[in-house]
Amino acid sequence: MSLNTHHVTQEEHNERLDKVLTALNEDASRAQVQAWVKDQFVTVNGANQKSNYKCQEGDVLSWDIPEPEPMEVLPEDIPVNVVYEDEDVIVVNKPKGMVVHPSAGHSGGTLVNALLHHCQDLSGINGVMRPGIVHRIDKDTSGLIMVAKNDKAHTSLAEQLSNKTVERKYVALVQGVIHHEYGTIDAPIGRDPKDRQKQGVVEGGKNAVTHFKVLDRFEEHTLVECVLETGRTHQIRVHMNYIEHPIIGDPKYGPRRTLDLNGQALHAKELGFEHPSTGEWLHFDSELPEELKQVLEHLSL
Structure with missing residues (x-):
């Protein structure tokens, strides 16, 4: 756990507690912040409040969020439209509605889950949650995405994107x-x-x-x-x-x-x-x- 504190500013005066906390935690959604408040990981001036509490200038917000449980990404037998594949690269035509890689809100049913079932070997540079993923397209965007099958390919494709x-x-x-x-x-x-x-x-x-x-x-x-x-x-x-x-x-x-x-x-x-x-x-x-x-x-x- 890591303790965080924040003094409510004049600009934040009368804003909802969950809105202020969401702005302070860029990687957290409003729903996640509301869950923190409900589970009493958040205090205002040392006391628990509800998400709709109206912050007052000078309030001291403290939040102590437990580290998330590590997620295991499992292969899933999901059809995947492979356009091209060799020992280094896979190019997939992703359907609309499919998330590219697992996250807190999407632990399964993703392109990564499907690819792990399809070929097992994906690059490890982006860690266990995003193996092989060099770039993303949104869940509701369809179309072509390239995936690296080893770290050498991943480095090359990432450099090409950067360049x-x-x-x-x-x-x-x-x-x-x-x-x-x-x-x-x-x-x-x-x-x-x-x-x-x-x-x-x-x-x-x-x-x-x-x-x-x-x-x-x-x-x-x-x-x-x-x-x-x-x-x-x-x-x-x-x-x-x-x-x-x-x-x-x-x-x-x-x-x-x-x-x-x-x-x-x-x-x-x-x-x-x-x-x-x-x-x-x-x-x-x-x-x-x-x-x-x-x-x-x-x-x-």
Whole structure:
């Protein structure tokens, strides 16, 4: 355990206890913080309070959170669409709805669980929870993801990502009609100060650049291809929302009234990188999900 303390500031005066604590613990969700409060791991001026307690300027918050139990990641017999595989690398076309690796809220059913059943040997650089995982795509984003099968491959792929030589092209259906053919969004991304569960374009955020071009226009929507120059959390979703063309079906950043889509219309369509051992350039392209195809056909009528 590690004891943490915080004196409530003037800006935090009258804020809920769980909201203040969530802002102070970036890796914790609001629900996790509420569980800490309920389990009496948190005190205010030495006494236990409820999550909805309104903090007063000068209150002393103390929280002593037990270390999480180490999780064991088990192989699971889950179908996985392997596009390419050799002794160094696997490229998978991930379905919408699948989490990439286990976490506190998703202990099973992830791509890592499926891959451990499929091939057993994945790189260990990212630890037991994220074996082989060099980059991620969101749970509700479908498409191509590369996974390292050994540490040498992992190091090579991570360096390519850092050097911005990996080609990643996404296709997204966004709200509204974009009238120009091409665009570049260069806007820093960080945690949204108003909602700690979201990312946003914020001053002092991490450098983030997204290039896009229009593939098709409809009466009230636009189909775009997005190319990532950087790889920030929720980058395309945040950037498209920033230019007031949010992705259709996006539960965090998208429009409230939207098309009948089960989740966001974002697909990691193309992936290209240099093979870690041979140096050969590998390029992969994937079909759009059937659900998105049907929506596009309907919009074309």
